[in-house]
Structures are given as C-alpha cells and as structure tokens.
Amino acid sequence: MAYLYRKNRSPFWYIQYVDSDRKKHDKSTGFRADDPNDTIKAKSLRAELEAKEYQRVPVVNGAGWDTWVPKFLVRHCQTKKTFVRYEDAWKWIALWLQRQRIHAPRQLTYRLGVEYVDWRTNFKKRTGKTVRRNTAILELKLLSLITGEAVRMGHADANPIVSIKIRRGKSAKKPELTDQEIVEIRQALREEPEWMQISFDISLHTGCRLRETRIPLNCVYFNENKITFPHPKGAKTGRFRFQCRPRSDHCWSVWRMRSADTRWTSRSNRPGDGNSSSSR
Secondary structure (H helix, E strand, O other): OOEEEEOOOOOEEEEEEEOOOOOEEEEEEEEEOOOHHHHHHHHHHHHHHHHHHHHHOOOOOOOOHHHHHHHHHHHHOOOHHHHHHHHHHHHHHHHHHHHOOOOOHHHOOHHHHHHHHHHHHHOOOOOOOOOOHHHHHHHHHHHHHHHHHHHHOOOOOOOOOOOOOOOOOOOOOOOOOOHHHHHHHHHHHOOOOHHHHHHHHHHHHHOOOHHHHOOEHHHEEOOOOEEEEOOOOOOOOOOEEEEOOOOOHHHHHHHHHHHOOOOEOOOOOOOOOOOOOOOO
C-alpha cells in the first residue's frame, strides 16, 4: 500500500511503494510538503502508484468476492427477510469494491473501510437521493462480517475493518398519529379491502410493523381476546401476546375472516414475507 510520509530536516514528501517485482521502495517525490500545490501532486502520485499495486495483487484460489460471497450469504442468513436485506446491501458494497478496484479481501484496508461511509452517503442514485449515515454504517458492518468469513476461508490474513468505530447519526423521531389523523385514515380505509383495515388496527394498538400484522388465524385466541405474534422483529423469546379489547372492531373483523375459512389476518406483497396469496 503506497503512502506518503515526512523525514526530519527535509522539505519534501517521501513515498513508500511496491514495484512490479514486489520490492519495497522509499524515495523522495520531489514535491515540497509546505506547498499546497505540490502536496496535491504528491497525493496524485501516491494514488497512481497505489492503483498499480491493486492491479498487481493476485486473486488466487477463488478469493474473488463474487466466487464465494453470494454462497456465504445464503448459508449465513437464517430467514428470507435477512437474506433480502443483506443481498441489497451487498450490491452497494460490491459496486464500491469495483470502483476502488478491490478485487479480493487481501486488498481491503482500514482506511478504505473508513472511506466507505463518506462514499455511500454522498453517492446519488438516479433519483438524486442519497442514503443516511446509519445505512452506510450497517452496510460496513456487513462488509466486516463478510471479511471475517474471508479470514476463516483463508482468503485474507486478518480483518482490518473489524475494529472500526464510527459514530451513528441520530435517527429521525417518528411523530405519533393524532386523533384526527386516525379518523382520516379509518375513513380512507373504508374504500380498501378489509384486511388492510385489520392490519391498521393491529399496528395501531401494538406499534408493530405492517409486515408483522400478517398473522396466522390459529394465533388469534378469541376466547381470551389475545393475539400471538409468532415471529416479531426484535423479540428475544421469538413471540409475544397482545391483549385485545373485548368486542373491538378488529377482533370482530378477524372473527369474520375465520368464518370465511381464511388462514391469515392480512395480505403482504413485500419481498421476504412468504406466500402472499393465502389471504382473502
């Protein structure tokens, strides 16, 4: 990895790099460290030599990212939701690796890992939108997970980004629905299928995500006025129960759905949510 440094009593930038014979060299760049223009030229020289080093790093024994990362994600992810999320994150990581000419795990460095967050948060999609800092940090954690697997498989000697500490950004506070907004939503949902009304009611009373309102009807206990969430996100025990209000609107709606021999409380067409055709 080429880098610049200073020597005592010398006004010039010095550079260390590896040549085509993999020999390390140290020499003066001839560019003065006290001149901003010369400093820019020295950095350009460093980038040029570093790019040549990347091109010379051999990718052997199937160490290239694309030969093993997709298989690792399939093997690692325990749910389809997690796989879909990781697969999407990997697409962005792979794009960055390609742009940086990082073709194998051995080429990854701590400095490059730190730079990923700035690149990701400044990269504009076709829509002109960018992602938040926390999204980039989560993707970097996935890259660290992948690099750890590379070490175990012998594709790298160490994981240089495992100890990166980057401050997370503050998450935007989600405002609560007002009574008036709830009334307006209920009125609008009257024109929609009944399962959407049920999903809104369950979400309103529990605070769960929309996809989590798709509950098997055998998890609804009418004699106890309780609903069991079999796979809630973030629940340590894997499930929890919610106490319904007796004779509440959504409980009666669910009862009607059970009478109609329906298996689920709602329909979901989001990727990773399972079969969406077994609702109403």
